[in-house]
Amino acid sequence: MNTDFIWNRLGYNIKRSLENLNSLEMLPEKIFWEQQRNQRDKILSFHYNNTPWYKHFSGGIKTKGWDSIPIITKSDLQSFSSEFNNKKIYRGQGYYHANTSGSSGDPLLFYKNKECHAMAWAKIRKSYTDLGIIQKDIEARFFGHVKKNIKNSIFEYIKDYVLNRYRFDVFNLTDSNFENYIRIFNRKKIGYVYGYSNIIIEFSKYILQKNLKPLKSNCPTLKLCIVTAEMCYPEDKNIIEKALGVPLYQEYGSSETSIIAIQNKQFIWGCSTDRLWIEIIDDNGRSVKDGKSGRVIITDLFNRAFPFIRYDIGDIAKIQHINKFPFLKLTELCGRKSQMIYLPSGRIAPGLTFYYVLREVLEKSDNIKQFIIIQKTINTFLFKIVSRNQFTEWEKTLIVNETEKYLEPGLNIQFDACNKINQKYSGKIQNFFSEL
Numbered sequence: 262m263n264t265d266f267i268w269n270r271l272g273y274n275i276k277r278s279l280e281n282l283n284s285l286e287m288l289p290e291k292i293f294w295e296q297q298r299n300q301r302d303k304i305l306s307f308h309y310n311n312t313p314w315y316k317h318f319s320g321g322i323k324t325k326g327w328d329s330i331p332i333i334t335k336s337d338l339q340s341f342s343s344e345f346n347n348k349k350i351y352r353g354q355g356y357y358h359a360n361t362s363g364s365s366g367d368p369l370l371f372y373k374n375k376e377c378h379a380m381a382w383a384k385i386r387k388s389y390t391d392l393g394i395i396q397k398d399i400e401a402r403f404f405g406h407v408k409k410n411i412k413n414s415i416f417e418y419i420k421d422y423v424l425n426r427y428r429f430d431v432f433n434l435t436d437s438n439f440e441n442y443i444r445i446f447n448r449k450k451i452g453y454v455y456g457y458s459n460i461i462i463e464f465s466k467y468i469l470q471k472n473l474k475p476l477k478s479n480c481p482t483l484k485l486c487i488v489t490a491e492m493c494y495p496e497d498k499n500i501i502e503k504a505l506g507v508p509l510y511q512e513y514g515s516s517e518t519s520i521i522a523i524q525n526k527q528f529i530w531g532c533s534t535d536r537l538w539i540e541i542i543d544d545n546g547r548s549v550k551d552g553k554s555g556r557v558i559i560t561d562l563f564n565r566a567f568p569f570i571r572y573d574i575g576d577i578a579k580i581q582h583i584n585k586f587p588f589l590k591l592t593e594l595c596g597r598k599s600q601m602i603y604l605p606s607g608r609i610a611p612g613l614t615f616y617y618v619l620r621e622v623l624e625k626s627d628n629i630k631q632f633i634i635i636q637k638t639i640n641t642f643l644f645k646i647v648s649r650n651q652f653t654e655w656e657k658t659l660i661v662n663e664t665e666k667y668l669e670p671g672l673n674i675q676f677d678a679c680n681k682i683n684q685k686y687s688g689k690i691q692n693f694f695s696e697l
Contacts, residue, residue, distance in 0.1 A: 264396065264423060264424065264425075267423055268379070268382070272375045273375055273378060273379040273382065274376075274379055275379055275382055275383050275386065277379075278376075278379040278380045278382070278383035279383045279386065279387060281380070281383075282380070282383055282384060282387055282535050282536075283387075285297075285535045285586075286535070286586045286587075288586075290584070290585075290586075290588055293534075293586070293588065294588070297534065297535075297538065297562065300562045300563075301327070301538045301560055301562060302327075304560065304561070304562055304563070304564070304565070304570065305330070305560075305570055307565055308565075308568040308570060311565075312568050314340075314341045314568070315341075315568040315570070318331065318333070318337065318341075318568075319331055328546075328547070328548065330570065330571050331571065332542075332546060332558060332571050332572075332573050333568065333569070333570060333571055333572050333573065334572075334573045335369050335572075335573075335575065336630065338369055338371065338567065338568075338569075338572075339368075339369055339627070339630065341567070341568070342369060342370045342371060342567075342627070343627045356372045356373060356374060356375070356566050357372065357373045357374075357375070357377075357378040358370065358371065358372045358373075359371065359516055360516075360620055360623050360624060361515065361516035361517055368619065368623045368629055368630075368632075369517070370623070370624075370627070371516075371517055371567050372566040372567050373564055373566055373567065374563075374564065374565045374566045376563055376565075377561065377563040377564040377565065377566070380536050380563050381518075381519035381520070381536065382519075384519060384520055384533055384535070384536055385519065385520060388520060388523045389453075389487075391525060391526070392485060392487075392510060392525070392526060393484055393485065393526075394452060394453055394484065394485070395452075396425065397425065397452075398425070398452025398453055398482075398484065399425055399426070399427055399449060399450060399451050399452050399482075400424070400425060400426040400427070400451075400452065400453060400454075400455050401426075401427055401429065401445075401446070401451045401453070401454045401455070401456075402421065402426045402427065402428045402429065402455055402456055403429050403431055403454065403455065403456025403457055403460045403461050403464070404428065404431065404455070404456045404457065405431055405432070405457075405611075405613060405614065405616070405617050427445065427449060427451070429442060429445070429456075431456070431457065431460045431610075431611060431614075432610050432611075432614055432617075432667050432668070433608055433609075433610065434460065434463050434464075434601075434608070434609040434610060434611070435607065435608055435609065436467065439464055439467040439468075442464060443468070443473070443476070446476050446479065446480040446483070447479045447480065449480075450480070450482040451480050451482060451483050452482055452483065452484055453483065453484050453485050453486065453487065453507075454483070454485075454486040454487070454505065454507075455486070455487045455488075455489070456488065456489070456490075457488070457489065457490045457491060457611060457613060458488040458489070458490060458491040458492065458493040458497065459491050459601065459611055459612075460611050461486065461488055461501055462493070462497050462500060462501060463601070463609070464504070465500045465501045465503070465504035465505065466500060466504070468504040468505075469500065469503060469504050474506075475503065475504060475505055475506025475507075476504065476505045476506055476507075477505065477506030477507055478506060483505065483506070483507050484507060485507045485508050485509070485510060486501060486502075486505055486507055486508070486509045486510070487509075487510050487511070487512050487523075488501070488509060488510075488511055488512065489511075489512040489513070489514065490613065492594065492595075493509070493511055510523065510524040510525075510528070511523070511524050511530070512524070513530065513578075513591060513594055515559075515574055517559075517561075517567075517569060517572070517574075518537060518559050518561055518569065518572075518574070519533075519536070520533050521533055521537065521539065521557070521559065521574070521591075522590070522591040529583075529590050530590050530591035530592070531586075531587045531589075531590055531591075532580060532587050532589040532590060532591055533587070534587040534588055534589050535587060536561070536562055536563065537559050537560065537561060537562060538559070538560035538562060539557070539558070539559060539580065539589060540557075540558040540559075540560075540571070541553070541554070541555040541556065541557060541558070541578065541579065541580055542555050542556050542558055543555050543556070544556075551580075551581055551582055552579055552580075552581045552592060553579060554577055554578065554579045554593065554595070555577065555578075555579075556573055556576075556577060557573075557574045557575075557576045557577070557578050558571050558572065558573055558574070559571075559572045559574050560572065576594065576595065577594075577595040578591060578593060578594045578595065579591070579592045579593040580592065601695070602614060602615075602636060602668065602693070602695070603636070603639060603695070603697060604639070604640075604668060604669055604672075605639050605640045605669070605671070605672075606669055608668070608669065610667075610668060612634075612692070612693030612695075613692075613693070614667050614668065615634045615692060615693050616692065617663075617667055618660065618663045618664050618666075618667050618668075619632060619660070619663075620663075621659055621663050622656055622659050622660060622663075625659075626656065627649070628648045628649050628650055628652065628653075628656065629646060629647075629648055629652075629656075630647045630648060630649055631646070631647040631682045632644060632645065632646045632647070632682075632692060633645050633682055633692050633693070633694065634692060634693050634694075635693075635694045635695075635696060636693075636694070636695040636696060636697060637675075637696055638673075638696075638697070639697065640671070640672050640673050641672070641673040641675065642664070642672060642673070642674055642675070643675045643676075643677055644660060644674065644675065644676050644677065645677045645679050645682060646676065646677070646678060646679070647678075647679055647680065647681065647682055648678065651678075652676065652678050657674075657676055660674065660676075661674045
């Protein structure tokens with residue numbers, strides 16, 4: 262299905278965004294960096310002059326030099342989000358909005374203006390086209406979905422239909438479910454697989470353990486696999502490629518910023534320098550040398566709704582300059598490999614399931630600042646929560662009910678209100694840990 266007409270009706274000019282991205286790719290390196298530096302300074306000036314919260318956050322005066330601009334964190338933006346959402350400034354104004362926490366355990370409701378969101382989608386289309394994907398290819402989507410109500414389910418179904426996606430149930434990783442996955446691939450003309458690394462790895466292990474033929478044997482339209490959200494190590498890549506029978510490419514991104522880097526056909530992680538200003542800094546806030554590890558700092562060059570300016574994404578990585586577009590490549594990424602949830606019934610689910618469990622609370626209350634969930638025993642889960650105010654019985658009951666909806670009833674859910682959640686060595690706060 263050609264989605265451009267629908268995008269245009271919604272106010273997202275994907276064609277124009279693609280033209281902008283293609284024009285940037287044609288520029289010589291010197292001119293490219295000059296143009297992107299100007300765009301970077303332009304978005305800084307916009308938020309300084311039009312976003313009072315950011316002007317106050319930055320100290321009220323323009324600092325000298327880009328490196329002296331303060332780093333902004335998800336925790337900082339939580340207060341901005343709460344303030345503007347309560348004032349209903351963005352509601353009904355045509356902004357895209359979403360919740361995010363992923364593996365970080367730091368929930369955030371954020372917004373994007375339409376040009377920004379169109380550029381993000383154009384980048385996705387361009388990157389996937391470069392890998393050989395065309396619009397008529399069906400996406401096998403191994404990705405979570407919100408189990409909220411029938412209305413929400415219908416909306417998700419329509420969105421998947423329009424975007425030519427078939428969504429797989431990733432909350433129940435049992436053999437019977439994997440068998441159903443295979444039947445779907447045998448029946449449908451799937452073009453490519455996309456989704457969480459750990460779920461696709463578990464599915465691939467099942468195929469190999471059962472000595473089944475690679476998926477491409479019975480689904481000849483299958484071209485490739487793209488994994489996202491968690492680390493995919495070389496041994497995992499080998500398992501997936503052997504089980505699926507197609508090459509695997511890795512994507513690194515976030516809900517807030519979309520694709521940060523994605524592998525091309527030569528398996529080089531090209532950074533999204535056409536949409537983002539990407540920095541790697543040390544613990545003292547100084548830029549590191551080329552190829553050295555440090556904190557990933559992102560500035561979204563087109564987001565006029567939210568001041569993602571020198572935004573600490575929460576990851577540690579290495580980037581290196583190269584002499585052709587996109588002029589930066591990701592050479593190493595640390596963290597983000599989720600653990601699995603094991604349940605008394607024998608079911609297995611990904612740790613990211615708890616993001617969907619918490620979404621119902623996140624959408625109704627901005628009380629939660631951070632959270633992690635620890636599986637203590639096969640049926641006991643401890644929710645450690647940092648909240649702005651006292652965590653209420655209503656919120657606890659809601660979490661218990663959502664856990665039963667996404668996992669299964671009869672689990673022992675415990676709560677621990679705390680003041681701080683310590684980070685792991687990688688700088689990322691993983692939101693699920695298993696002590697089994």
